[in-house]
Amino acid sequence: AQTVTQSQPEMSVQEAETVTLSCTYDTSESDYYLFWYKQPPSRQMILVIRQEAYKQQNATENRFSVNFQKAAKSFSLKISDSQLGDAAMYFCAYRSVYNQGGKLIFGQGTELSVKP
Amino acid sequence: GAGVSQSPSNKVTEKGKDVELRCDPISGHTALYWYRQSLGQGLEFLIYFQGNSAPDKSGLPSDRFSAERTGGSVSTLTIQRTQQEDSAVYLCASSVDLALRRELFFGEGSRLTVL
Numbered sequence: 001a002q003t004v005t006q007s008q009p010e011m012s013v014q015e016a017e018t019v020t021l022s023c024t025y026d027t028s029e030s031d032y033y034l035f036w037y038k039q040p041p042s043r044q045m046i047l048v049i050r051q052e053a054y055k056q057q058n059a060t061e062n063r064f065s066v067n068f069q070k071a072a073k074s075f076s077l078k079i080s081d082s083q084l085g086d087a088a089m090y091f092c093a094y095r096s097v098y099n100q101g102g103k104l105i106f107g108q109g110t111e112l113s114v115k116p
Numbered sequence: 117g118a119g120v121s122q123s124p125s126n127k128v129t130e131k132g133k134d135v136e137l138r139c140d141p142i143s144g145h146t147a148l149y150w151y152r153q154s155l156g157q158g159l160e161f162l163i164y165f166q167g168n169s170a171p172d173k174s175g176l177p178s179d180r181f182s183a184e185r186t187g188g189s190v191s192t193l194t195i196q197r198t199q200q201e202d203s204a205v206y207l208c209a210s211s212v213d214l215a216l217r218r219e220l221f222f223g224e225g226s227r228l229t230v231l
Contacts (some may be wrong), residue, residue, distance in 0.1 A: 004158075025192075043205060044119075045159075045222035091158060101171070102211075103149060104220065108160040 002027045006107035011060045013082045014115050021077045022069075023092030033095040034068070034075045037103065040088040048090070051053050051075065079112075087114045118142075120223035122208050128229045129198055137193045137226045141210030148191050149211075149220065150183060154204040162206075165191065166213075198230045 003026045014021035025034070036048040051059045051068050058066050063083075067076045079086055089111050093104040121140040130137050141148050150162040161175040165185040176182070180198075183190040195202055205227045209220040 006158075019117055041226075043207070043225040045207065045209070045220075047219045050219070093159075102147070102215075102218075103161045103175075104159070106151075107159070108156075108158045 002032075002094050002096060002105050004028070004092055004105055004107035006090075006092055006110050008110045010111045010113070012113045012115060013079070013086075015082055015084060016109070017082055018078060018080045019082055019112065021079075021090050021092075021112065023075045023077070023107055025073050025092070025094050025107075026073065027073065027094065027096075029096055029098060031097045033097070035093040036064070036066070036077045037091045037093060037096065037106075038074075038086075038088045039091065039109070045091070049077065054089075082114050084114050084116060087112055120210050120221050122206075122223035122226050124226055125224065126227045126229075128231065130196055130231050131200060133229060134194065134196045135198055137195075137206050137228070139191045139193070139210075139223060141189065141191070141208070142221055143189075144194045144212070145210035145221070146188065146213050147211040147218075148185060149209040150191070150193050151207045151209065152177075152204045153207055153225070159207065162193070180206030195228075198228075203228055205228045223230055 003027045032053045034051045037045045049061045065078045089109045092107040123138045146167045149164040151159040165171045180196045183193045205225040207225040209222045211218045
């Protein structure tokens, strides 16, 4: 079974600075999808960025980018020019292409605080 | 509606009582998922529905948990004889279909507290 691990329960960043959130996963599959979701206090999960494992190029979405290291099974999220609105829980998630109905397997989350 | 709607937003119940949690997905979305988020934990998959196919119930933690989806739209998650360990936020998500790159759209969840 696949697992996702986020080793940083909490992170803090100064406004306008850059922060990197770590995520590692364990799988024997060669093709899959990886996601980062943001959960603000409203509890509604919001997709931040996604990466397809067969693509070598790292995904980027405005101030958000990932460092996808397939061999190392690592998928970190970099937030540049951090803003107060970035404060939230961030979840890394894995999605198999082979089975399991496409459900997402989530890590434990990293709570990001942004200091003004 | 514009987004995934869940009700109630908060529910407090006594141990042993049954509860029903409702999810109204985005119109036209055929895939619907239920997840459970316990305090300080990640999201735990419970069940998903896709169109008229049999649901994947592999994540339901016990036979006290059940879910149905009527008319391919609204879904109800039922917890019978609630226990204190059932206290959590129950999140519903929907997706256009099961295509794997599809984004899941989540509701704001139902926070269940079992006293």
